[in-house]
Amino acid sequence: MTAVAAPIETSQLYIGGHWVDPHSADRLEVTNPATGELVGSVPLGDADDIDAAVRAARASFDSGVWSARPPAERAAVLRKAAQLIEERSAEICALVSAEMGATPGDVATLQQLAGTGVLNGYADASDAYDWEETRHGLFGETLVTREAVGVVGAIIAWNVPLFLICNKFGPALAAGCSVVLKPAPETPLNANLLAQLFTEAGVPEGVISVVPGGVEAGQALVDHPDVDKITFTGSTLAGKAIAARCGETLKRCSLELGGKSAAIVLDDADIAASAPMLVFTGILNSGQACVAQTRVLVPRSKKDEIVEAMTAVAASFVPGLPAEEGTTMGPIINAKQYEKVRGYIATGKAEGATAAYEMEVPEIGTGHFVGPVIFTDVTNDMTIAREEIFGPVISVIAYDDVDEAIAIANDSDYGLAGSVWTADVQRGVEIAKQVRTGTMGINWYAIDPASPFGGYKNSGIGRENGREGLESYLEHKAIILPMGYSSEQ
């Protein structure tokens, strides 16, 4: 298994495709969440570094070096970047694993495959896109063109950084934008590595920059007058603050936020076949997943059978050091998040839920491990059913009829993902249509790189992936041609 050999110490920032000195001497240290070992350190970017990166992005955008390139050439660069990531997958996945604590195998499937999938997906969407079309309107012909929105500020979370970087660089670059990425302070090292791979793939000078930092750097990016659009993936709380600040300068803004998704198990579902995926979609990435389906809605008559099947699956998870063979579950990212998850488990019990299964995890490394927890006797008004826990905690909620199940699924501030489990796929589709959420799976769940992904309600604004994802980085322009003019002459 590939490991991160020695701490990666970087003294400069990757701005516009070059390594440049940071404004301040402050540093950001990255420690392995499982072992406490130093993974590396980078300069802590501040508002001056953000300004330098935005200026590089603005100059490159206005020069047309990337924004004026034919879309097919930009798409080819994205495909090349995907290929380079695949070629260096073992090294990249080991680094991401060391930074955020998932096993390298989970990083490879949940982040690398998904990340290269969306890069190729955006390239395909760009190739299929009508970048220009002639419409026949009231006065005659109008030429409708699509142009890049401009300089993009991308701010991301730590939980799936490899995937998120591909899902920010991918559509922005396909559209012709220049991008300044502010990674989460927990996971800056892989961002530097990936940005270099995009440069190697052919992204020109000035077009991409990485400024590691915390909230201060993020706010400087949001407030910068030369940024045209903010794309944010993170918590609903921060998303609301960012959207409000974007309103001040009327920046375009898309938000991918939290979730509290529901898996609806119907009375005809194959319980033995469904249980592994039901548990996996609830606690993947140690539960640190926006799309985690942490509310499992079950017919009251089948509750005990389903909980028993899910318990057997949950008990098969093996928490351990992520780099060790056989580990299937890494630690929680840090002590603060660990305390928050433990707090939710205590609150669940205090509010009357029963822990039908709670794995005790022995001390492992210096990590903050929480084993799978399955709560029953949960009602949808309990805290554990309403708030995003971001830990491996599933709430099983019993329902009496399908209308009630749909009502429970919809009784949430969030609307990001969800699923229906049934022997009748068409019946599942009809129910999926009635749930106010951005993506639904039937008998499984996955994010499709070619199809829109995003949230209703407090789960966000806008869509990523496919044509819809590309369009959120574009402006639509109408050029009204003279009356009587025909482009076909």
Ligand code: NAD
């Ligand atoms: P967070 O909101 O605390 O931080 C996310 C990023 O925003 C970080 O880079 C942080 O430095 C920055 N930030 C925070 N406050 C800011 C502000 N006021 N202005 C500018 N930047 C700011 O979230 P987190 O704890 O890192 O991530 C977990 C959250 O992300 C969960 O809620 C999860 O559901 C969500 N998430 C959503 C998706 C999705 O696609 N919908 C994907 C992954 C994670």
